[in-house]
Amino acid sequence: MQTTALRPAAAAASAHRPGARIRVPVLGAGLGVVLAVSVLFAVTIGPAQITFGEAWQSVFAHLGFGDPALSPLRDGIIWQLRMPRILTAGAVGAGLALCGAVMQALTRNPLADPYLLGLSSGASLGAVGVILLGVGVLLPVAAFGGAIVALAATLLVASAAGTLTPTRTILAGLAVSSFFGALTSLAIFWSATGDTYREILSWLLGSLSGAQWSSVAIAGAALAVVGVPLLFSGRVLDAFAFGDTAASALGVSVTRTRWIMLTATALLTGALVAVSGAIGFIGLILPHMVRLVVGRGNRRVLPLAALTGAIFLIWVDTAARTVFDPRELPVGILTAAIGAPVFALLLLRSRSSS
Amino acid sequence: MYFVPHRGIFVVAIAASALLVAGCSAAGAERAAVESPASAAPPVAAATTTYPVTIDNCGTEVTFTQAPTRVVTIKSSTTELLVALGLTDRIIGQAFPDGPMPTAVAGHSITPVEIPVISDKVPGQEAVLDLEPDLVFAGWESNFGPEGAGDRDALHSLGVLSYVAPSACKEPGYKPEKLSFDDVFADVSEAGAIFDVPDAATTLVADSRAVLDDIAPLPAPLTALWWSSGVDLPYVGAGTGAPQMIMEAAGLTNVAARVDDTWTQMSMEAIVDANPQVIVLVDSAWSTAAKKKELLAANPATAGLDAVKNERYIVAPFAETEAGVRNADLAAQIAVEAARFTP
Numbered sequence: 001m002q003t004t005a006l007r008p009a010a011a012a013a014s015a016h017r018p019g020a021r022i023r024v025p026v027l028g029a030g031l032g033v034v035l036a037v038s039v040l041f042a043v044t045i046g047p048a049q050i051t052f053g054e055a056w057q058s059v060f061a062h063l064g065f066g067d068p069a070l071s072p073l074r075d076g077i078i079w080q081l082r083m084p085r086i087l088t089a090g091a092v093g094a095g096l097a098l099c100g101a102v103m104q105a106l107t108r109n110p111l112a113d114p115y116l117l118g119l120s121s122g123a124s125l126g127a128v129g130v131i132l133l134g135v136g137v138l139l140p141v142a143a144f145g146g147a148i149v150a151l152a153a154t155l156l157v158a159s160a161a162g163t164l165t166p167t168r169t170i171l172a173g174l175a176v177s178s179f180f181g182a183l184t185s186l187a188i189f190w191s192a193t194g195d196t197y198r199e200i201l202s203w204l205l206g207s208l209s210g211a212q213w214s215s216v217a218i219a220g221a222a223l224a225v226v227g228v229p230l231l232f233s234g235r236v237l238d239a240f241a242f243g244d245t246a247a248s249a250l251g252v253s254v255t256r257t258r259w260i261m262l263t264a265t266a267l268l269t270g271a272l273v274a275v276s277g278a279i280g281f282i283g284l285i286l287p288h289m290v291r292l293v294v295g296r297g298n299r300r301v302l303p304l305a306a307l308t309g310a311i312f313l314i315w316v317d318t319a320a321r322t323v324f325d326p327r328e329l330p331v332g333i334l335t336a337a338i339g340a341p342v343f344a345l346l347l348l349r350s351r352s353s354s
Numbered sequence: 355m356y357f358v359p360h361r362g363i364f365v366v367a368i369a370a371s372a373l374l375v376a377g378c379s380a381a382g383a384e385r386a387a388v389e390s391p392a393s394a395a396p397p398v399a400a401a402t403t404t405y406p407v408t409i410d411n412c413g414t415e416v417t418f419t420q421a422p423t424r425v426v427t428i429k430s431s432t433t434e435l436l437v438a439l440g441l442t443d444r445i446i447g448q449a450f451p452d453g454p455m456p457t458a459v460a461g462h463s464i465t466p467v468e469i470p471v472i473s474d475k476v477p478g479q480e481a482v483l484d485l486e487p488d489l490v491f492a493g494w495e496s497n498f499g500p501e502g503a504g505d506r507d508a509l510h511s512l513g514v515l516s517y518v519a520p521s522a523c524k525e526p527g528y529k530p531e532k533l534s535f536d537d538v539f540a541d542v543s544e545a546g547a548i549f550d551v552p553d554a555a556t557t558l559v560a561d562s563r564a565v566l567d568d569i570a571p572l573p574a575p576l577t578a579l580w581w582s583s584g585v586d587l588p589y590v591g592a593g594t595g596a597p598q599m600i601m602e603a604a605g606l607t608n609v610a611a612r613v614d615d616t617w618t619q620m621s622m623e624a625i626v627d628a629n630p631q632v633i634v635l636v637d638s639a640w641s642t643a644a645k646k647k648e649l650l651a652a653n654p655a656t657a658g659l660d661a662v663k664n665e666r667y668i669v670a671p672f673a674e675t676e677a678g679v680r681n682a683d684l685a686a687q688i689a690v691e692a693a694r695f696t697p
Contacts, residue, residue: 048627073626073658080655081623131585196640198619199584209621210586212653326613326624328587 024300031307035090038311042086042318047325048077059083080212088211088275089317089331090310091219093282095227095272097309099265100283101290101301102230105237106261107166113284114269117169117262118176120278122150123270125180127203127277128187132196140218140274147270150176155262164255165244169262206279206332208317215275222271226264231306233261234299241296281335282309285343292350312339403550412495412523414506416515421550422489426472426482428503429493430455431519431678435545436491437464438679439554447472447485450497453638453673456680460561479504482514489515493676495524520544521677532594533616535566535603538677562682566603569689573696578606579630579661582617582675583641585649588625592618596677597634603685606632606692626655632695633661634688638672666695 044055054069058078061068068075099114107116115121126146129135135142158164158172188200202209236257239247244254269283290305313331316338320331408417425444427433430452436445438459448469457464472481482490482503490503495518498506506516521537523529530537539559546555578601580591591597591608595616601608609628610620633650635643647667650656661667668691674680 047621047624073629076655076658077623077626080653081626196583198589199587202587207586321621321623326610326620327618328621 024294024304027294028303028307031304031311035307035311035314038314039086039090042314043078043082045318045322046077046082047322048074050074050078055082084213084216085208085211085317085321086314088215088219089208089313091216091223092208092272092276092279093309093311093313094306095219095223095268095309096279096283096313097286097290097305098227098230098302099269099272100285101287101298101305102233102237102261102265103283104287105240105298106258106265107170108240108243109166109170110288111284112170113280114265114272115177115278115283117154117173117266118150118180119147119266119269120273121177121180121184122146122148122153123273123278124184124204125150125187128184128200131200131203132187132191140215143277144270144274146180147266147273150180151263151266151270155259164258164262169258202330203277205330206277206335207320207328207330208276209321209328211275218271219275222268226268226271227306230261230264230268231302234297234302236261237298237302241298277330277332279313279332279335281332281339282313285339286312289343289346292346401552401556403547403552405550407547409517409544409548411516411520412518412528413525414516416510416517418515418548422515422548424485424487425489425491426477426485426487426503427491428476428497429676430673431493431676432491433469434459434673435519435542435679436549438462438558439542439545439549439551441549441551442467442469444549445469446487447482449473449477449482449503450475450493451673452676453671456674456683458683459679460558460565460682462558462561476502478502479508483512487514489517491517491519493519493678494522517548519677530594533596533599533677535563535599535682538599538679538681539563541677542679558679562679565682565686569603569605569686570693572605572689572693576606576631576692576696577609577628578632578634578692579609579620579625579628580634580636581646582636582672583638584619587619587621589617590620590625591634591675592616596675596681599677600675600681600685600688601634603682604688604692606634606688622653622655626659629659630661631697632666632668632692633659634668634670636672636675637669643667643669664695668692 040056043059044050044052050070054074055078057066058068058070058075060066062079070078096114100112103112103114103116104110106112123143123146126142126144127139129146130137130139130142137145154169154172154176155164157175158168161168161172188197236252239250239252242250248254286309287301287305290301290308294300294304313335316334317331319338320329320334323329403421406417406419408415423444424446425436427436427445427448429450433445433448433451434455436442437455449472451471451474455464455466472485476497479500479502490498490509492498492503497503498509498516498518503509509516519541520528521530521533521541539562542555542559543552546552580597580601581588582591582597583589590610591601592613592615593608593611594614597617598608598611609625609630610618635646637643650659650662656662668688670684670688674684
């Protein structure tokens with residue numbers, strides 16, 4: 001038995017489901033509406049007792065319609081804590097799902113995720129440097145810097161070994177990940193004092209509890225500048241599905257394209273990791289979930305994965321910040337805890353229907 | 355395994371032990387933060403410990419056949435307890451110091467002395483055994499174990515006793531439901547019995563109680579947040595630990611009291627929603643009070659808190675905030691500072 005998601009890529013083109021082409025724009029518009037509604041509802045949910053009406057009035061007041069009904073302090077809860085966090089969650093969720101889908105297509109590997117090139121381990125090392133070793137840089141800057149160093153190391157190792165093939169890229173990423181991971185563990189083990197380990201753990205698992213408007217700006221800008229062009233790269237990625245030889249026969253400059261797209265994906269991922277830590281599951285599994293529903297064509301998968309990722313992370317993070325009031329969970333724990341059963345269910349359903 | 359980064363010498367302090375052992379009251383000694391109360395209760399005359407003493411310590415049976423003479427202390431709370439009991443000469447090495455020693459405990463001034471630091475963190479078993487101690491006295495149960503100073507039974511089989519401050523026990527039946535000063539003082543009394551200095555323990559407890567009794571009630575009730583560490587997700591004093599005990603003694607109402615735990619994470623939203631009137635900032639090397647003040651002022655959501663706008667901060671050194679002999683002095687200091695903030 002083969003599931004749709006794990007079928008060899010060469011068969012991809014024929015894996016379109018009947019009617020998928022028609023359903024996609026409708027599905028996209030539908031998800032867009034769900035995303036907007038999600039933002040509006042998630043902003044009314046939180047540990048502080050604020051009603052729907054009050055929350056919306058506050059949001060609209062900041063958008064220039066009317067006056068806020070809330071005290072400045074409670075207005076701050078809506079506009080300085082919840083709203084930037086929800087928007088960051090949306091941007092990070094969309095970006096990670098998109099990057100995951102692109103990575104899987106570029107490397108023709110269903111186990112690829114946005115952190116494939118050692119990015120999360122590099123970002124983690126940067127973050128640990130700030131939190132534990134007191135390096136005097138802003139955390140997002142250090143995390144992004146770490147991710148870029150890891151990316152450069154991976155690409156250097158992979159291309160030094162020969163042409164940038166998927167296998168070489170993955171193996172080089174593994175080597176870099178392991179090495180940076182060891183350095184991170186060493187730093188934690190050596191210098192975690194008091195309860196700083198709690199801070200670093202929550203960062204390593206991925207957390208949005210520090211999200212501010214500056215996070216929205218970073219994640220949003222990266223998504224706009226790098227993510228939007230990637231969204232329209234579906235046609236090129238579909239060519240990769242047939243293998244490198246077939247892709248070059250179709251007129252795609254394989255190595256150059258792979259270099260550019262790997263770098264673009266890594267830059268976006270690096271920016272996202274910088275604001276949220278390495279949130280797992282979304283980049284790995286959400287693209288597969290979308291493929292199970294709409295088939296493998298990347299022109300459909302990429303935008304739908306981005307929308308689904310945004311909605312998914314907004315709601316999971318809402319749960320992470322409210323269910324255990326006044327505590328919170330690192331959202332990375334919940335993305336897998338909630339997402340994995342849903343994915344298993346989809347997998348089972350796709351088996352019975354195929 | 356753990357490494358010993360360096361063998362430094364840590365300058366600490368010694369209690370005015372002669373004063374304590376002689377059984378004098380504290381009336382003549384300097385008081386740290388509060389006025390001297392009425393003289394402490396006179397100690398029971400000629401009290402001594404009859405050995406062997408067997409103690410059920412967090413579920414581990416420990417038998418002392420004599421007063422320990424070569425002690426390795428782990429965590430500041432244990433070092434400070436022994437120093438305050440006038441037992442500095444029994445400490446052959448300390449590990450995991452949380453900060454500088456106090457200059458006085460419950461009115462007994464302390465003079466500096468050097469105790470070798472065998473490790474900045476939890477020491478490894480070999481680093482401990484190398485000193486040939488007869489007792490390892492730990493502030494946390496987790497300091498023992500194969501990854502730390504050694505498994506308790508393994509240490510016992512090598513002739514090294516292990517002991518944990520009883521109020522730090524974690525097992526059901528041993529862990530205090532809600533830490534109180536009675537628990538902290540019971541730790542002092544038990545240590546007094548183990549080391550055959552019951553009079554010193556009685557005096558220390560009496561003087562600490564006097565410090566607490568001396569705390570003047572606040573003119574008006576104040577709510578407070580106890581921010582221990584953490585950046586995006588503050589780690590705060592909850593309803594059942596040392597922070598709650600100290601805040602209660604100082605007359606403050608803890609905004610995280612509803613959480614049934616010693617410490618807890620508290621989201622920024624819950625903190626802003628609670629709008630505490632005063633914020634106690636724990637000052638440690640890894641999370642300074644100054645850094646926390648910056649964070650509060652920089653985050654637009656917390657910048658509007660009453661305590662932040664009016665800078666109603668009380669700074670507490672970390673070593674005073676874990677259950678131990680310095681808690682009473684800290685409560686008194688917090689009460690004095692909080693009184694200035696009452697509207």
